[in-house]
Amino acid sequence: MPAEQKPEIASVWTRPRRQREQLSREQIVAEAVRLLDADGIEALSMRKLGTRLDAGATSLYRHVANKDELIELVVDEVYGELTVPTAAGPEEWRDAAARSAYSLRAMILRHPWVASVLGQVGLVHLGPNVTKMSERMAAVYRTAGFRQAETELALSTVISYVIGMATSEAAYLSLIARSGRTEREFAETLRGDGASEGDGASEGDGGGAGDTRTEDPAKVREETFDYGLQRVLDGLRARLDSTAP
Template sequence: MQTDEPPIPSVWARRRAKREQPALSQDRIVSEAVRLLDEEGVEALSMRSLGARLGAGATSLYRHVASKDELIELVVDEVYGEVRVPGADDPDAWREDLAQCARSLRAMILRHPWVASVLGQTGLASLGPNLMGRSERMIALFRAAGFAPGEADRAMNTLIAYVIGIATSEAAYLSLLARSGRTEQEWADGLRSAAERAMREHPLLREEHAAQPYEDPERVREENFTYGLERVLDGLQARLRSAPGRRVIP
């Protein structure tokens, strides 16, 4: 039975051509697009600019990638392939395994800060092979920990939302630093006196600021990420302990 419904606009919802031109393949286009994004940012990405880097016209690219939106889906899935997810071999090591996943995801976003700005524009990116493969392995960790089918996916999304949220802020901050030409330490040193002046009429903020030692700003970011990650894992662990019929997780 035929239908008039339009196809879903996603690279993962249509069939990939069986054969591609050897000189210009989808894989080569995606690899060069990632390099362009890393070097120049998402604003610089267009089919024309990418074609120029590849020594090909935009029309040639469209034989392999139907649109810029599809290209975004492809590059997001490409960099997700860098995320490392351990096997679910030891149920008692679930916290350590999930923390490793979270750190790997954060590291990927900080290596490719443009990812944070396109995550809401990726259509059916979740159907990409790398993203689906990492999700499958993460679900296995949550299931091994004791989360029931259905809730395991929600628990995974909670952890990922934390990582993406904090890493997006970090990526924006690091992009600002790169444009300024300053090191992170130079930026922090220059901001310190202005921050202290701004907090004069805000006693609670001033007290919190004074309670935290002035340290290497990169180390502070690492400690802030770890603190939030541990609190998210605490919440997931408490859920497992309180759920009826679940085994007690150490």
């Protein structure tokens, strides 16, 4: 008796593309990304997406079996926006790692919904963009000199920091957008008067450039993100030094 064959797990990436369809997979994915950017992950449904495309849900199911497959596709789509530079040698790894982290942060801020679904994607199947970008990022840490067993751990540490910070930023920016104010106006509202009556300067700065009311909130967010990122990279640099032969 032949050995029992295990059924293959279906994957959206192995599903044959239908030719000469009025609606293409690319159109479905692009519209799904626009829907998610506008309304968030809770708003995504096959029926709502079909309405936006002026097509019935049945038309969508010819390309994707369910919402989970659609999420795999849209995550892979936005991963294609990442810029991951190569590191020619160990001395270049830190700059390449930082630039990759900034690119991931920018992508999450453009698509705030993605952070909440990153952990749900790729457990069984990885799309081409996710696979390519993940390998490029891992290559940076291998070039740095991390041992094989530590490469993934080092990369995961940086990615976890980026996702955590960017998710917090995205939530803050969404709150501002709902308020109808600019980021600077919103920051002023949170500060209140910013100083005691009659005191035109923040504490200890004499009213100069250090006055928090004159700071660019976007610049402050970026500086805060960079401070934490550099400290994470400091730790990884120290780890490399401690394990150097």
